[in-house]
Structures are given as structure tokens and as C-alpha cells.
Amino acid sequence: MDDGANSYRRFLNGDHAGIREIIDTYYDGLVMYLNNYMDNLSDADDLAEETMIVLATRKPHYHGRSSFKTWLYAIGRHLAIDHIRKHAREVVGIPDTAAQQIADAETIEEKCIRDEEHKELYRAMRNIKQEYRLVLWLKYFESMSAQEIAVVTGKSTHSVYHLCERAVEALRKQMKSENVIYEKS
Amino acid sequence: MRSHDDVYNKVLEEMAKYEERKQLQRRLLRTRVLPAAIAIILIAAVGLFAMWKSGLVDSPKILPTSKDRLPNSQLTASVPEPSKSQQEHAKNTESDSAEYADVSAYKRIPGTLNGYPVVYTCLISADGKSAYASTMIESTAEDSVVSVSATFYGINRDTNLPVKLEADEIVTYSSEGQSYSIVSCRIPESSNITITRVVSDHAASFDCGQFIQTILRAEANEIQ
Numbered sequence: 365m366d367d368g369a370n371s372y373r374r375f376l377n378g379d380h381a382g383i384r385e386i387i388d389t390y391y392d393g394l395v396m397y398l399n400n401y402m403d404n405l406s407d408a409d410d411l412a413e414e415t416m417i418v419l420a421t422r423k424p425h426y427h428g429r430s431s432f433k434t435w436l437y438a439i440g441r442h443l444a445i446d447h448i449r450k451h452a453r454e455v456v457g458i459p460d461t462a463a464q465q466i467a468d469a470e471t472i473e474e475k476c477i478r479d480e481e482h483k484e485l486y487r488a489m490r491n492i493k494q495e496y497r498l499v500l501w502l503k504y505f506e507s508m509s510a511q512e513i514a515v516v517t518g519k520s521t522h523s524v525y526h527l528c529e530r531a532v533e534a535l536r537k538q539m540k541s542e543n544v545i546y547e548k549s
Numbered sequence: 550m551r552s553h554d555d556v557y558n559k560v561l562e563e564m565a566k567y568e569e570r571k572q573l574q575r576r577l578l579r580t581r582v583l584p585a586a587i588a589i590i591l592i593a594a595v596g597l598f599a600m601w602k603s604g605l606v607d608s609p610k611i612l613p614t615s616k617d618r619l620p621n622s623q624l625t626a627s628v629p630e631p632s633k634s635q636q637e638h639a640k641n642t643e644s645d646s647a648e649y650a651d652v653s654a655y656k657r658i659p660g661t662l663n664g665y666p667v668v669y670t671c672l673i674s675a676d677g678k679s680a681y682a683s684t685m686i687e688s689t690a691e692d693s694v695v696s697v698s699a700t701f702y703g704i705n706r707d708t709n710l711p712v713k714l715e716a717d718e719i720v721t722y723s724s725e726g727q728s729y730s731i732v733s734c735r736i737p738e739s740s741n742i743t744i745t746r747v748v749s750d751h752a753a754s755f756d757c758g759q760f761i762q763t764i765l766r767a768e769a770n771e772i773q
Binding site: 380384391392395409413416420 | 550551553556557559560561563564567
């Protein structure tokens with residue numbers, strides 16, 4: 365049983381410190397993942413918070429079939445899908461300005477990405493397709509396996525492999541055009 | 550991005566609200582919904598009882614099903630020994646039947662079956678080509694279903710040996726509240742067999758000899 369599962373079990377047994385540990389461990393990563401999904405940091409932040417609230421109030425059952433993080437991200441993805449569906453017909457208000465988006469991206473970089481090379485990689489990822497960005501984020505920044513990515517994204521492992529290949533190719537082209545040299549350690 | 554403290558505080562706040570909502574729901578269920586449901590059920594029950602008492606609603610009727618019907622083996626018949634008057638009546642009936650039917654004769658015996666009044670009829674007829682014998686049980690009681698079976702005995706005219714004949718037609722039907730069950734046996738003239746006796750499992754057996762005489766008499770009357 366991983367740490368997240370342990371914390372969740374303690375929380376279910378009435379220890380509030382368990383949910384605090386989950387927030388400390390997974391919240392930032394979840395926001396990053398959802399930001400890649402939503403293309404909006406503010407929405408991603410709201411959804412990550414909602415994911416934690418769902419976890420704390422509805423207390424869904426964790427079967428342990430995947431890692432706790434994978435399971436948590438899958439809950440976040442489902443909430444994001446619901447959010448997109450609910451707001452699909454709404455008239456879009458004031459869109460985030462370019463300046464705001466840049467500021468958001470910088471905040472994320474500052475807060476979540478410590479490694480300078482990773483920061484460059486993240487910058488390059490911003491300009492590729494959202495679908496590619498999502499799998500690359502889970503693969504390189506969250507170190508998830510193809511099986512775990514499949515659970516989080518709701519795709520088959522086979523299509524995750526193909527998606528990763530295409531995403532890496534797209535990223536390579538993007539980095540080449542930006543003259544970024546990156547070697548994954 | 551929100552700080553972890555903010556998120557944690559928000560989560561605790563939502564947990565408190567959620568618990569409060571759940572408690573409210575439980576309280577509502579306990580104090581409003583359940584009593585209301587019980588009250589509705591009680592009112593409905595009292596209303597139905599009152600309607601039943603006043604005769605507006607019939608008590609539930611249990612209709613007989615095929616499962617409720619007794620198998621033939623369990624059917625028992627009691628055919629009382631005919632009294633003198635009944636024997637007289639039978640004699641009259643025989644003669645009546647001879648007049649009524651040109652080439653057939655029948656005998657009717659009243660009896661009871663499972664407490665229901667029934668009439669057993671034995672009929673024998675011949676049309677020059679074949680002989681025909683049958684026994685019938687007829688129930689006049691409403692919704693009762695009757696069933697009869699019979700064995701036919703005859704004699705081979707060539708060998709003079711007795712033969713046992715199986716029924717070749719069994720009919721059970723209901724009409725206008727009455728139930729009928731008929732078992733019959735048809736013997737072609739070419740078979741050289743004369744029906745001598747019809748034995749019904751419920752009714753007394755019928756000796757066909759006298760019927761045959763009746764038929765012959767009826768035929769003779771017809772020719773004359």
C-alpha cells in the first residue's frame with residue numbers, strides 16, 4: 365500500500381491529518397495535470413480543490429487496483445469532464461488575457477518545476493496539442509507508466525503507447541524549432 | 550494557485566457542511582417523511598376497510614387454478630344405489646330414449662362427485678355401419694370441472710371370446726357453466742365385435758344387452 369493509500373485509510377478512520385497529507389503530497393501535481401487538461405490554471409485549481417472535497421466528503425472506495433495517485437487523478441479527470449460538459453453551453457465571460465496566461469504558466473513553473481531543464485521542456489510542451497501535452501506531463505513529470513496513464517486518461521494502454529510516440533515526435537519538432545536541447549536523464 | 554492551508558481549510562469547511570446536510574436529511578426523514586408515509590398507509594388501510602365493510606369493495610376472490618384442480622385419480626364418485634322410484638324413472642327414461650333416438654339408447658343416473666351433483670349417462674348406438682358406445686359425466690354445478698374415464702368390453706362374434714376395448718375419444722369441455730366429460734368407443738361393423746358392457750370408473754357399469762334389445766326394438770319400430 366503506497367503512502368497516499370495509507371493516508372486515505374487513516375482519514376477514513378477519522379484522522380484528519382490523513383487528508384492534509386494527501387493535499388500536501390498530491391495537490392500541486394493534480395493542479396498541473398488538470399491545467400494541462402483544462403488549459404486554464406484557475407479552473408484547474410478549482411477542480412483540484414473539488415477533487416479533495418469529493419475525497420473528504422463522499423469518501424469514494426479505493427480498491428487498490430492502481431496506485432493512489434492514478435486513482436486520484438482519474439477522479440480529477442472525471443470532475444474536469446463534468447465541468448467541461450456543464451460549461452460547454454455557457455457564454456464565455458472575459459477570457460484570460462495572454463498576460464494572465466503567461467503569469468499562470470510562470471507561477472506553475474516556479475512552484476512545481478524545480479529542474480531548469482524540465483522548465484524548458486514544459487515551455488516547449490505549451491505549444492503542442494493538449495492531448496500530447498497531457499500524456500507527456502504524466503509520463504515525464506509524474507513518472508507514470510503507460511498502464512497508469514491509461515487509467516488516468518481513460519484510454520487503452522495500446523493507444524497510450526501510440527499517443528506517447530506521436531507526442532514525443534511533436535515535442536522534438538517543437539524543441540528543434542525553438543533550438544532547445546534536452547537529454548532525459 | 551491556492552496554498553495547501555487554504556485547500557485544507559476549505560476541505561474541512563465542506564466536510565462540516567456535508568455532515569450538517571446529511572444530519573438534516575436524516576432528521577427530515579425521521580421527523581417528516583416516515584410519519585407522513587405511515588399516516589398515508591394507515592389512512593389508505595382504514596379507507597379500504599371502511600369500503601369493504603360498507604360493501605363497496607368485494608373481498609378478494611381466489612379463483613381456482615389448474616394447480617388447485619384435483620387429478621383424476623383423486624376424484625371419487627359416490628353413486629347411490631337407485632331407489633325404487635329411480636329405477637322406475639330409469640325404465641321410463643329407457644323407453645323414452647328409445648322413442649327419442651331412432652337407433653340409440655341411453656341411460657341417465659344422478660349421483661354426486663366431490664359433493665357436486667352430477668349425472669352419468671351411458672349411451673350406445675348403431676347405425677348399421679358401426680356401433681358406438683360412450684359414457685358421459687355431466688356436472689351442473691357452476692365452476693366445477695369433471696372428468697370421466699371408462700373401459701369398454703365386447704365379444705368377438707366369430708370366436709365368441711370376450712375382448713377389452715380402449716376408448717378412442719376423450720372429450721372434456723364446459724358450456725354455459727356446465728362441465729362435460731365424454732369417453733367413447735366406436736366399433737366398425739366389419740370388426741365383428743359386439744359391445745356388451747361399458748364400465749365407467751365413477752359410475753356403475755352398464756350392461757349393454759338391454760340397450761341392444763332396445764335398439765333392435767327401436768329399429769323394428771322404425772321399419773314398421
